[in-house]
Amino acid sequence: MQVEEENVEIEQANTPSARPSGSRGAWRILFAVVAVGALAVAYAIFTGITSRADTESALQRDTASLSVPTVAVVHPQVSSGAEEVILPGNMQAFVDTPIWARASGYLKNWYVDMGARVKQGQLLAEIEAPELDRQLQQARADLNTGEANMKLAQITADRYTDLFKTDSVAKQDVDNAVGDLAAKTAIVKSAQANVSRLEQLVGYEKVYAPYDGVVTARNIDVGALVDAGANTPGKELFHLASTATLRVYINVPEAYSQAAKPGVGAFLSLNEFPGRQFHGAVVRNADAIDTASRTLLVEVDVKNPTGELLPGSYVSVHIKLPSRTQAVTIPANTLLFRSEGLRVAVVRNGQTVLVPVLLGRDYGNSVEVISGLNTGESVIVNPSDSIVSGQQVRTTQADAKSVGD
Secondary structure (H helix, E strand, O other), X not given: OHHHHHHHHHHHHHOHHHOOOOHHHHHHHHHXXXXXXXXXXXXXXXXXXXXXXXXXXXXXXXXXXXXXOEEEEEOOEEOOOEEEEEEEEEEEEEEEEEEOOOOOEEEEEEOOOXXXXXXXXXXXXXXXOHHHHHHHHHHHHHXXXXXXXXXXXXXXXXXXXXXXXXXXXXXXXXXXXXHHHHHHHHXXXXXXXHHHHHHHHHHOOEEEOOOXXXXXXXXXXXXXXXXXXXXXXXXXXXXXXXEEEEEEEEEEEHHHOOOOOOXXXXXXXXXXXXXXXXXXXXXXXXEEEEOOOOEEEXXXXXXXXXXXXXXXXXXXXXXXXXXOOOOEEEEHHHEEEEOOEEEEEEEEOOEEEEEEOEEEEEOOOEEXXXXXXXXXXXXXXXXXXXXOOOOEXXXXXXXXXXXXX
């Protein structure tokens, strides 16, 4: 009986009328949770698919990007148009003159010594020449005698000419008188020339400076016997040099001979003046190549108003030799040596182009290009040996370290 009663209670509890009203809310909550979970799963699946597509797209883009190499480029620089050549030379005075005596005698006095700066016409020394003075006195006396004889011959000729008009003398006497006058006149002219010569020789007893300059040597002293003439050994009175302008002779190699023309700029450097430059210019050349050295003799003049540059100094002459072509310079590591000739890789419209070039001078880390390039080109630095025309590339400006390496 007890068992039957329990079954009856269970059946009553399971009847709809007997269920509590809260069970419906539980089902609703369960349904909402299941829906939210389904939505989350669907969103996760959609997001994963989208992310995978984006990743694949990015990978494709990166792959395409990495397939285009990046190259460093530089732009050609305008060549200076001039090359500096350094050549050795010895500085010389513009005018260098030994002063010799023109009158023989004894040195009476000297007024300037070695190192003195003199002006043109300045008295340097006096020579005492008594024999020459006596010769001048004798010549003047002979001139006076000749002039007196000529005056008498003139009177005689005039008198005979007047007497001939009245037939008082013969024609022969007139001719003799006129001829004697002509002879006496010639003797007077000869005496005048001799006096003038001796006066000039006496004038040489005073030695004057022929130009502005500096006395580089004095070889005589008071009382020394002076012999006239430049061929007498050891009798050079003074040595005078004009140092306001100095000249330097240099030998320019034949390769630069056509550019070493008058007017080309130059400057001098000396060890005793470190860091200083003394500017000058090429003024003339020999216009002929020396067959022994294959060089052209060139003269460079430099101003020396302060006199600090000394004749005889060893100098280095820097000559700017202008280029005859318009050229640009590029780093040496941009060149490509191909079987078809020398090439340079440039970038045009994002693609490589191999351009043939003609080189000029080699500066070591850079070279001069005289045809094939202009300053607007983008030249690839350190191009690959396998590079060919038409490749797609990206460019970046080369840094200083990569240029010339």
